[in-house]
Amino acid sequence: VLKVLSRIDSVLRSPRAPPLIYRRSKGPVQSCLKENGQECGFEHLPLAIEMWAHQLMALKDLHKSLKKLSLELLPWHAEDPQDNKESIRVEDLQFIVDSILEEIENREKNSQKPSLPTLSAIVAHFQKLFDVNNLNGVYPRMNEVYTKLGEMTNAMRNLHELLELDSSAPPTVVVDTVGKLCDIINKNVSKQVQQLLGTQDVHRIINKLEEHERFFPPFQALIQDLLCLLDIRNLEDILPTVRNLK
Numbered sequence: 001v002l003k004v005l006s007r008i009d010s011v012l013r014s015p016r017a018p019p020l021i022y023r024r025s026k027g028p029v030q031s032c033l034k035e036n037g038q039e040c041g042f043e044h045l046p047l048a049i050e051m052w053a054h055q056l057m058a059l060k061d062l063h064k065s066l067k068k069l070s071l072e073l074l075p076w077h078a079e080d081p082q083d084n085k086e087s088i089r090v091e092d093l094q095f096i097v098d099s100i101l102e103e104i105e106n107r108e109k110n111s112q113k114p115s116l117p118t119l120s121a122i123v124a125h126f127q128k129l130f131d132v133n134n135l136n137g138v139y140p141r142m143n144e145v146y147t148k149l150g151e152m153t154n155a156m157r158n159l160h161e162l163l164e165l166d167s168s169a170p171p172t173v174v175v176d177t178v179g180k181l182c183d184i185i186n187k188n189v190s191k192q193v194q195q196l197l198g199t200q201d202v203h204r205i206i207n208k209l210e211e212h213e214r215f216f217p218p219f220q221a222l223i224q225d226l227l228c229l230l231d232i233r234n235l236e237d238i239l240p241t242v243r244n245l246k
Helices: 002-012 045-073 090-111 116-129 135-162 171-230 235-245
Strands: none
Touching: 045 090, 116 135, 135 171, 171 235
16 A cells, blocks of 8 residues: 555656645644655545546536537537547537537627518518608608708708707707797787887778778769760870860
C-alpha cells in the first residue's frame, strides 16, 4: 500500500499534475506515511475522487437532457452515433449548447421579417382604406397619400406658428382656435358696421327704399306715355321736343 501511495504521491507532485490536488494535511499526521516517514499529503483525495465520480454521472445526465432539448429545437439534425459513447466530454456539451443558441438567434432574426400572408394582409388593408381596386393602383395611391400627408403636415405646422400654439397640440385644438378667432372677427365687423351706419341711418335707408317703391312705378309710366306721345325714343329728347312745341 505504501508503495502504491508513493507512486500516487510522485504523480501528484509532478509538474503536470493540477496544483490543487495535492495539499498537506493541517491535522495530526495520519498512518499513511511514506517510506521516509513524511506525511503523504493526499488524505483528502478519496473524497475528491468520490465527488468527481458524481460529477461524471451528472455530466452524462446533463448530456441526455441537452440532447432532448436539441431534438425539440433541432429535429432535422441527425443523431451522431458517437453520442452513445461512454465518455462524455465538456466539448460535446458545449457543441450542443452552441447549436441551440445559434438556432435561437436565427429564429429571432427570421421572426422580425414579415411573412407572405402578413404582407398580403397589409396590402389588402391598404386597398380597403384608400379605395384601391387593383394592385397596380397601390403605388400611385401611396404616392398620393404621401403627398397629401406632407401638405397637411406643412399646413398644420404653419397654423401652429400663426396661432402661437404648441407643436404638440392636436388638430381639434387648432380647429377650435380658428373657430373662436372667426367669431371674434365677425363680432368686430358687425360692431363696426353698426358704428358706421348707426341705427337712425338704417331706418332712414329703409324709408327711402319704401318711398322709391311708391314713386318709381308711376314715374316710369308717365315717361313711357310721353315718349309715345311725342314719338321719340330717348329720355333726353323729351325736354327739347316740349320746348319746340311751345
